[in-house]
Amino acid sequence: MSGPRPVVLSGPSGAGKSTLMKRLMKDHEDVFGFSVSRTFVCQLVLGLNKLPMLLGATLLPVALDSLYMLRLADYHFTTKEAMQEGIDNGDFIENAEFSGNMYGTSKAAIEDVQAQNLICILDVDIQGVKRIKETDLNPIYISIQPPSMEILEKRLRDRQTETEESLQKRLEAARIDMELSKEPGVFDVVIINDDLERAYEELKDILNEEIQKVQEAKS
Numbered sequence: 001m002s003g004p005r006p007v008v009l010s011g012p013s014g015a016g017k018s019t020l021m022k023r024l025m026k027d028h029e030d031v032f033g034f035s036v037s038r039t040f041v042c043q044l045v046l047g048l049n050k051l052p053m054l055l056g057a058t059l060l061p062v063a064l065d066s067l068y069m070l071r072l073a074d075y076h077f078t079t080k081e082a083m084q085e086g087i088d089n090g091d092f093i094e095n096a097e098f099s100g101n102m103y104g105t106s107k108a109a110i111e112d113v114q115a116q117n118l119i120c121i122l123d124v125d126i127q128g129v130k131r132i133k134e135t136d137l138n139p140i141y142i143s144i145q146p147p148s149m150e151i152l153e154k155r156l157r158d159r160q161t162e163t164e165e166s167l168q169k170r171l172e173a174a175r176i177d178m179e180l181s182k183e184p185g186v187f188d189v190v191i192i193n194d195d196l197e198r199a200y201e202e203l204k205d206i207l208n209e210e211i212q213k214v215q216e217a218k219s
């Protein structure tokens, strides 16, 4: 795999990876590309189950619709069988079960981004990080961590995307993630996302060299 050095963003669900990543991509047009993960259809059904809960929220229907679709649009949905077949065929660089759902990064998803000479961003859980370390992808590994479990729980609740059951699963996974990410050498950098502006500046600083390389190559 060639092109600029990819970036792995990891950290507990609700820590702020997507928020930071979307801002990074918006502020740096034609520099980053997102590796769209695959997940199987059960995740879509789970998503649809969240709809009544979301409908109960005091959001304008239009805002609700964009919020909901935005989260669905972050993935390529497939069937469990098709995903397993892809894994068996070696189409995935990594895959992991997270909170009862299967997620995976296909080699094609990364190649699509790298073919455009963009910095490929992968948003994967800690199991994905460990699997990617066994490959020759050579990304920059960044962990986004919440300031505390209490704040993480509040962010996940306020986001209104989880049922009580899925929220508890994510908090359990978060406890494991927060412990494992302390292991020396797992991540190049750990960013504590307390203040969004400060966390974003820190992320930009880390990626500055790669960003400049891509921008210079385009000019």
Ligand SMILES: Nc1ncnc2c1ncn2[C@@H]1O[C@H](COP(=O)(O)OP(=O)(O)OP(=O)(O)O)[C@@H](O)[C@H]1O
Residues within 6 Å of the ligand: 011, 012, 013, 014, 015, 016, 017, 018, 019, 020, 155, 156, 158, 159, 193, 194, 195, 196, 197, 199
């Ligand atoms: N620094 C911050 N301060 C307050 N709220 C924040 C901060 N960063 C993110 N948030 C909010 O926290 C919630 C979770 O953030 P986000 O969806 O980006 O997390 P995530 O790590 O991408 O989660 P997942 O892995 O489940 O996709 C969002 O509602 C977001 O607006």
Ligand SMILES: Nc1nc2c(ncn2[C@@H]2O[C@H](COP(=O)(O)O)[C@@H](O)[C@H]2O)c(=O)[nH]1
Residues within 6 Å of the ligand: 010, 011, 012, 013, 037, 038, 074, 094, 095, 096, 098, 103, 104, 105, 123, 124, 125, 126, 127, 128, 129
């Ligand atoms: N190992 C992988 N983890 C992934 C992948 N795509 C997403 N994720 C992680 O799953 C959780 C939950 O995501 P959500 O969008 O349902 O909130 C989050 O921590 C992601 O980092 C993947 O392809 N591989």
